[in-house]
Amino acid sequence: MNSLDNIRFVLVGTTHPGNIGAAARAMKTMGLTKLHLVEPLHYPNAEATARASGADDVLANATVHSDLVSAIAGCHQVFGMSARLRHLPVPVVDPRQAVEQIQQQPDDTQTAILFGREHSGLSNEELDRCHHLINIPANPDYSSLNLAAAVQVFAYELKMSFDPSIEVGRIGEDREAIDAKDLDHLYQHFEQSLTEIGFLDPANPKNLMRRLKRVFNRADLDRNELQILHGILRAAENNKGERS
Secondary structure, X not given: OOOHHHEEEEEEOOOOHHHHHHHHHXXXXXXXXXXXXXXXXXXXXXXXXXXXXXXXXXXXXXXXXXXXXXXXXOOXXXXXXXXXXXXXXXXXXXXXXXXXXXXOOOOOOOEEEEEOEOOOEOOHHHHOOOOEEEOOOOOOOOOOOOHHHHHHHHHHHHHHHHOOOOOOOXXXXXXXXXXXXXXXXXXXXXXXXXXXXXXXXXXXXXXXXXXXXXXXXXXXXXXXXXXXXXXXXXXXXXXXXXXX
16 A cells, blocks of 8 residues: 655645645645645745744755656656646546545555646646646535645545544543443432432432433543532532532
8 A cells, every 4th residue: 555655745836835834734734744846936935834833844844846847756646636627638536536546556656746826727738747637526616725725635535545543532631541330439429419409309210310321421431520520419419408
């Protein structure tokens, strides 16, 4: 299977430096790092760095070329991104179909994805160097995406195909797991507290406790959350005692 490290995004003739930075950010969020620039109008540029918003390493390692030929040198397959379907003998695929083709290539296959100018896209001469044209299905009445948005769409499709895993957890918080005994204790505490405050009638409980158990079984509670619930129940009990 091919690797994301073998895929380069080539921005051709980008006129707005902010789009370069935004494209770098879109790439980094999806694990892509190989950025190539062909004759950018303004680069390096402070606005590109600002729009990169933390993807400075992708910008710093970007390769600037004076022509497209050098930007795609060594690539075995070249895809051209275009919003316009042209009357050219170039096979047209959507992003997912393009990613499928990339995945099927040998491990050492080098791939280039070309993105054209903001206002005019890729020229016919540049498309002549592409093996396939990628078209993002969009509103036919307004199909032109911002450059960085197009980069994000394709980068996302690559990420989902190469590594769709989601890292479960919460930023800045270590979750301590609880076990069945902890939940049983919580359920007992709920039954005791709800009875004490008059919300649960032991003589006619119906399905209240069963439904509460279902709620908390779905909730995937951690140790901190468990302690919060016990604290709420104790506060409710104390408040009931004070009013009595």
